[in-house]
Amino acid sequence: MRTATPRDELWAAVDEFDAEGAELALKRLFHGIPLSGAVATVVLPFLQDVGDRWEEGTLSVAHEHFVSELLRRHLVASSSADQPAGDTAEAAPVVVLACPAGERHDMVLLCVGLMLGERGVRVRFLGADTPVAAIATAARGAGADAVVLSGTRPTVFSAHASALCRLSEDLPVYIAGKGADPRIAEEVCATALTDEPVRAVATLVGDLAALSGSW
Numbered sequence: 728m729r730t731a732t733p734r735d736e737l738w739a740a741v742d743e744f745d746a747e748g749a750e751l752a753l754k755r756l757f758h759g760i761p762l763s764g765a766v767a768t769v770v771l772p773f774l775q776d777v778g779d780r781w782e783e784g785t786l787s788v789a790h791e792h793f794v795s796e797l798l799r800r801h802l803v804a805s806s807s808a809d810q811p812a813g814d815t816a817e818a819a820p821v822v823v824l825a826c827p828a829g830e831r832h833d834m835v836l837l838c839v840g841l842m843l844g845e846r847g848v849r850v851r852f853l854g855a856d857t858p859v860a861a862i863a864t865a866a867r868g869a870g871a872d873a874v875v876l877s878g879t880r881p882t883v884f885s886a887h888a889s890a891l892c893r894l895s896e897d898l899p900v901y902i903a904g905k906g907a908d909p910r911i912a913e914e915v916c917a918t919a920l921t922d923e924p925v926r927a928v929a930t931l932v933g934d935l936a937a938l939s940g941s942w
């Protein structure tokens with residue numbers, strides 16, 4: 728008989744709404760690996776399971792909400808030590824991440840933000856359902872070097888084409904998620920990132936390093 732893996736333990740705890748058991752399983756899964764490794768090998772595949780079970784109809788709304796919040800809390804807590812400090816911090820580029828108005832799927836964007844933070848980027852995460860005007864205000868206020876937006880539908884971006892084109896006159900705008908592709912990117916004066924989060928982080932870090940020479 729196959730022994731239960733920590734991922735099986737996590738699912739068993741989630742199925743029973745056992746927050747303490749799920750936390751323990753997450754701690755085991757995250758143990759001894761850097762955050763980006765945990766995101767790539769644990770969190771994204773687990774979110775994929777969530778999506779698959781949702782599509783199969785074997786995951787209730789309550790379970791989905793429970794597991795999303797649990798992962799969010801765990802990820803944020805695990806990342807708090809990773810933000811740069813001191814002189815390094817001042818030279819580090821600033822990136823604003825958000826889902827435009829009407830878009831609530833922000834878990835993968837959160838993962839991307841945490842991986843960027845681990846690479847030394849100063850991340851300003853605005854999360855779900857953020858009006859483009861508010862994103863522009865935050866980008867100006869934070870002195871951002873780039874903005875990354877994610878959306879599951881193309882209309883999430885195209886509905887704000889003129890505002891996004893205005894924003895892109897000031898700084899590079901990237902779009903990502905299932906709603907992003909090169910055609911929509913062109914329409915909204917942005918650059919489409921690959922759908923693969925780890926590779927997208929590498930692209931962003933490369934572009935930011937090229938932009939801010941001192942970093």
Ligand code: B12
Nearest residue numbers: 774775778781829830831832833834835877903904905927
């Ligand atoms: C969890 C979930 C929710 C949660 C979101 C929690 C959160 N805070 O993120 C909640 C409950 C809020 C939600 C709400 C809704 N949802 Co929903 N949701 C899902 C679900 C089950 C999982 C999403 C997920 O995290 N998947 C796991 C990740 C790892 O995979 P992924 O999303 O495909 O992303 C991959 C790439 O696209 C990429 N990627 C994604 N984002 C980003 C960002 C960056 C920066 C980068 C680089 C890459 C990247 O990385 C991933 C790995 O390759 C999906 C079903 C599914 N199969 O995905 C539906 C799904 C996305 N939801 C859907 C719908 C319709 C809704 C609702 C409208 C339902 C309703 N009637 O109320 C609402 C409101 C949505 C809104 N206004 O935005 C549809 C979207 C269809 C569409 N394209 O229009 C889906 C596909 C379900 C379905 N088949 O109907 N949902």
